[in-house]
Amino acid sequence: MQIVTHPHPVLRVKTKPVGFVGENERRLLRRMLKHMRQWKGIGLAAPQVGLSKQLIVAEVDDQTLLWANPLILESDRAGKIMEEGCLSLPSTVMDISRPSSIWVRAINEKNKKIELKVEGLLARVIQHEVDHLNGVLIIDHKAECYKKGDDGYGSEG
């Protein structure tokens, strides 16, 4: 596995959902997790390793997730601005406003449908990875970030 960097076209393709998490998908997710740790990331989406599939991995503290088809069902209205980087955009760091808690649905590595509320840094990582599945990168958030600032969202808002 190799990291794919901007402006590789695979990073801009909207991925299709995975039908079923079987042995192949499980193997892919585990390899993604292994590489994410090696590259010192806290999240990784399949397009970042050149695979246009709805698979993501993330790890914050002791929370590790290996998911297919993540879907954000609901999110907090208030945004919080935090610095974000991306393995596919080395040396780019951006202030990005995102909701601080989300309700998300996904299929876990055991092919079980799950639905849960996630808060804090892990919620941010999931939103970042779901962006990747939609062909969206942190550099696309710039305008939105300024707009939110203009609308009165504070830096800790």
Ligand SMILES: [Zn+2]
């Ligand atoms: Zn990224």
